[in-house]
Amino acid sequence: MTALKVVSSKFASEIDQELMGSKVGFTLQQLMELAGFSVAQTIQREYPLEQNKNKNEVLIIVGPGNNGGDGLVCARHLKLFGYNPIVYYPIRSKRTPFYGQLVNQLEFFQVPILTEEQSTKWVDYLKPEKTLCIVDAIFGFSFKPPIREPFGSIVAEMHKVEDKIPIVAVDIPTGWDVDEGPVAEPHTTPRVLVSLTVPKPCSKFIKPERTAHYVGGRFIPNHFAEKYGFEPFPYQGTDQVLKL
Numbered sequence: 154m155t156a157l158k159v160v161s162s163k164f165a166s167e168i169d170q171e172l173m174g175s176k177v178g179f180t181l182q183q184l185m186e187l188a189g190f191s192v193a194q195t196i197q198r199e200y201p202l203e204q205n206k207n208k209n210e211v212l213i214i215v216g217p218g219n220n221g222g223d224g225l226v227c228a229r230h231l232k233l234f235g236y237n238p239i240v241y242y243p244i245r246s247k248r249t250p251f252y253g254q255l256v257n258q259l260e261f262f263q264v265p266i267l268t269e270e271q272s273t274k275w276v277d278y279l280k281p282e283k284t285l286c287i288v289d290a291i292f293g294f295s296f297k298p299p300i301r302e303p304f305g306s307i308v309a310e311m312h313k314v315e316d317k318i319p320i321v322a323v324d325i326p327t328g329w330d331v332d333e334g335p336v337a338e339p340h341t342t343p344r345v346l347v348s349l350t351v352p353k354p355c356s357k358f359i360k361p362e363r364t365a366h367y368v369g370g371r372f373i374p375n376h377f378a379e380k381y382g383f384e385p386f387p388y389q390g391t392d393q394v395l396k397l
């Protein structure tokens with residue numbers, strides 16, 4: 154690929170607002186479903202079950218905003234793909250009833266959800282012999298450092314194991330400044346980054362030898378991409394993700 158196409162955090166949130174505004178009329182639910190589905194598809198590409206016969210557990214760490222919602226959707230799709238997802242959701246947002254509905258769906262799919270009360274139990278899944286990968290769905294493009302608790306401690310624990318258990322970051326590696334990258338502590342260094350709609354400036358700081366970079370969230374027409382100053386991504390066939 155030639156020069157990476159990115160949009161700033163300001164444009165990323167403008168894109169979201171326009172897609173969900175009265176003129177275009179997407180709902181958050183629609184976009185989140187495709188975003189979470191694309192993260193699950195990336196995991197299936199990078200860590201196929203056929204090549205990991207003895208391990209199928211995926212720990213999904215869910216934050217309080219829409220990045221977390223993407224993680225909840227991803228967990229459901231992973232279950233359908235044959236993985237064994239476990240969700241750690243320490244702070245349950247009440248911003249919209251939709252998050253509660255996503256939780257109900259996970260219960261329906263018999264996906265275990267660890268809560269704040271089980272906060273010591275989640276580290277049991279930071280064991281390389283047990284966990285295939287960790288999904289970082291903690292914060293996305295609305296994160297403003299410095300990180301507050303309990304997420305500071307959670308990210309510090311993830312950082313300790315990141316060379317042994319691969320981290321798959323949803324949209325933004327948690328702890329990274331959306332525009333400036335890994336400038337604050339603690340932060341994680343993912344093995345896989347799934348940028349949603351279009352990469353944000355922080356993705357320029359990933360090292361290709363360390364981190365595979367995908368774009369997902371295939372929900373905009375070409376003319377809309379061009380309006381925001383980036384070329385549409387050449388997704389293949391019915392794929393929801395494209396490796397950059």
Ligand SMILES: NC(=O)C1=CN([C@@H]2O[C@H](COP(=O)(O)OP(=O)(O)OC[C@H]3O[C@@H](n4cnc5c(N)ncnc54)[C@H](OP(=O)(O)O)[C@@H]3O)[C@@H](O)[C@H]2O)[C@H](O)CC1
Nearest residue numbers: 184185218219220292293294295296297299300301324349
């Ligand atoms: N079009 C798309 O690409 C879509 C992307 N989606 C995903 O949505 C996120 C952005 O979601 P948003 O809800 O705007 O924000 P975040 O999930 O990043 O985080 C907001 C919550 O985080 C809290 N926060 C912020 N900074 C901190 C901090 N330093 N410490 C602790 N907590 C923090 C914030 O709390 P406040 O009290 O500050 O409000 C929020 O609770 C995007 O990245 C994609 O992943 C959607 O799925 C739609 C389609």
Ligand SMILES: [K+]
Nearest residue numbers: 289292323325
């Ligand atoms: K994230």
